[in-house]
Amino acid sequence: MIEMTLPTMTCGHCVRSVTETVQRVDPQATLQIDLPSHLVKIDSAQPAAVFAAALAEEGYAPAAG
Numbered sequence: 001m002i003e004m005t006l007p008t009m010t011c012g013h014c015v016r017s018v019t020e021t022v023q024r025v026d027p028q029a030t031l032q033i034d035l036p037s038h039l040v041k042i043d044s045a046q047p048a049a050v051f052a053a054a055l056a057e058e059g060y061a062p063a064a065g
Helices: 012-025 048-057
Strands: 004-007 030-036 039-043
Touching: 004 030, 004 048, 012 039, 012 048
Parallel strands: none
Antiparallel strands: 004 039, 030 039
16 A cells, blocks of 8 residues: 655545546556545555656655655
8 A cells, every 4th residue: 555645635626636647557556535634545556656756747746754
């Protein structure tokens, strides 16, 4: 399970964009999103760095740490 905090994910549109980005990287991935805490949990065989790069490209760079 990959966990990322996405500080710029603030609304329903953001959730949709993040979901679409994750599904583009891995169509088989499942994800859980907690919008108030900006937390995304991704269950995938792909490495976290692949998702981090794709999300950053869409404007949702994961917080460091």
